[in-house]
Amino acid sequence: MRLAGKVAIVTGGGSGFGEGIVRKFVEEGARVVLMDRDIAAAERVAGDHKGLAAPISGDVSSMDDFHAARDHAIETFGGLHILVNNAGIGQAPMPMEDMDEALFERLFNVNIRSIYNGARAVLPHFKAQKQGAILNVASTGGVSPRPNLTWYNASKGWGIAATKGMAVELAPFGIRVNAINPVAGETPLLSTFIGGDSDEIRARVVSTIPIGRLSTPADMGNAAAFLCSDEASMITGVDLLVDGGKCI
Numbered sequence: 001m002r003l004a005g006k007v008a009i010v011t012g013g014g015s016g017f018g019e020g021i022v023r024k025f026v027e028e029g030a031r032v033v034l035m036d037r038d039i040a041a042a043e044r045v046a047g048d049h050k051g052l053a054a055p056i057s058g059d060v061s062s063m064d065d066f067h068a069a070r071d072h073a074i075e076t077f078g079g080l081h082i083l084v085n086n087a088g089i090g091q092a093p094m095p096m097e098d099m100d101e102a103l104f105e106r107l108f109n110v111n112i113r114s115i116y117n118g119a120r121a122v123l124p125h126f127k128a129q130k131q132g133a134i135l136n137v138a139s140t141g142g143v144s145p146r147p148n149l150t151w152y153n154a155s156k157g158w159g160i161a162a163t164k165g166m167a168v169e170l171a172p173f174g175i176r177v178n179a180i181n182p183v184a185g186e187t188p189l190l191s192t193f194i195g196g197d198s199d200e201i202r203a204r205v206v207s208t209i210p211i212g213r214l215s216t217p218a219d220m221g222n223a224a225a226f227l228c229s230d231e232a233s234m235i236t237g238v239d240l241l242v243d244g245g246k247c248i
Contacts, residue, residue, distance in 0.1 A: 002229040007077040009069050011060050011114065012087030014041025016187030020217020021084055021224045026052045028225050031077040035069040036087070060087045060114035061216045066121035073132030074125070081129075082186060082228045083114050083122050085159075086137040090247075093148035104151055111155035115162050120245060127173045134170075134181040136163050137220070143181055144247045149177070156181075160239045176236040178227045183243035185215035200225030211244030 008025055009219060012119045013034030025032050026049045035058040036042040042055035058065035060237035073080045089110045091103060115136055126132030141149055142156030166177040184190060184205050206213060223242045226232055241247050 001029035002231055003082075003225060006030045006081045006228075007032075008082035008228070009033045009035055009073055009080065009118075010084040010086055011035045011058070011069075011118070014038050014043075014045055014055070015112060017182060017185065017217050017220040018084075019045050019084040020219070020221040021086060021215055022053060022221075023048075024218070024221025024225045025082075025228075028229070030082070033073040033076065035065070045114065060085070061068040061109035063117045066117045067119060070121045071127065079129075080122060080125055081106050081131065082133045082135070083118050084137070084224060084228070085115060085118050088137060088156075089190045089227075091149060091152045093146075095148060096150040099151055107151055107155050111152075115159060119166065123170070123175070126170075126175050132175040134166065134175070134177045135224055135228055136160075136177070137224075138163070138179045138181050140181050140183050140241065140247050143239070143241065163239060164237045170184050171236055176232070177242045178232070178236060179239040180220060180223050180227070180241045181239055181241045181243060182215050183209055183219055183245075183246045185217070185219070187217065190214070209246045210243040210248065213244065215242060215244065 003025055008030050010018050010022050010032055013022040014036035022032050022034055022045055032053045032128035034042040034046055034055045037059050039057040046055040056069050056072050058069050078171040081224040136159050141153040142160045163177050163179040170177060219242055223240055227245040
């Protein structure tokens with residue numbers, strides 16, 4: 001129960017890593033607002049945790065939607081202590097000059113603007129209560145970029161740099177900011193990142209991970225719960241590799 005008494009917002013909480021984070025947070029005693037564009041998915045996950053998880057439809061590229069999620073958390077559960085910026089999108093492998101402007105704008109809005117929107121929405125509340133934790137879900141791509149994923153890698157590198165800058169600026173207010181860097185995982189985005197999904201492609205990806213498997217939503221939930229808990233009260237500005245040794 002390391003998150004007992006805490007209230008969290010998890011973006012993209014209806015599937016993938018976000019779902020794993022929601023389930024672990026509830027298991028550890030938190031109450032959670034799931035902000036997701038796919039409200040049916042958010043309702044499915046929240047339905048497994050009646051009274052402890054509340055779904056809300058929201059697009060992380062919208063400041064208004066973030067404000068609504070913040071208000072929903074405070075009105076439903078009486079407070080807000082944690083923001084997990086998990087929602088993100090990927091790209092199919094391609095030469096960097098082949099990405100059209102529409103996809104680039106989408107990458108920017110979901111992977112970058114969302115962190116900015118989330119900060120503006122929750123920081124007045126966190127500063128007023130002199131405590132809070134923000135966790136940004138970045139990627140190994142922001143640390144060890146792969147060819148033909150340049151703009152995705154860059155968006156995640158931005159998230160890591162933002163995490164460190166936020167941590168330094170917000171530490172005097174009692175607010176910690178960290179990131180986790182997943183390796184390729186068992187999520188709906190997997191086939192996009194690896195250019196398809198087959199036993200052969202998966203085997204090739206797994207062969208680059210020393211521990212010998214893909215990451216899972218449970219892996220991300222475990223790391224996120226620790227970094228957002230009081231047990232990590234001396235940890236801020238970290239981008240934790242949850243990658244089975246890939247980036248060694």
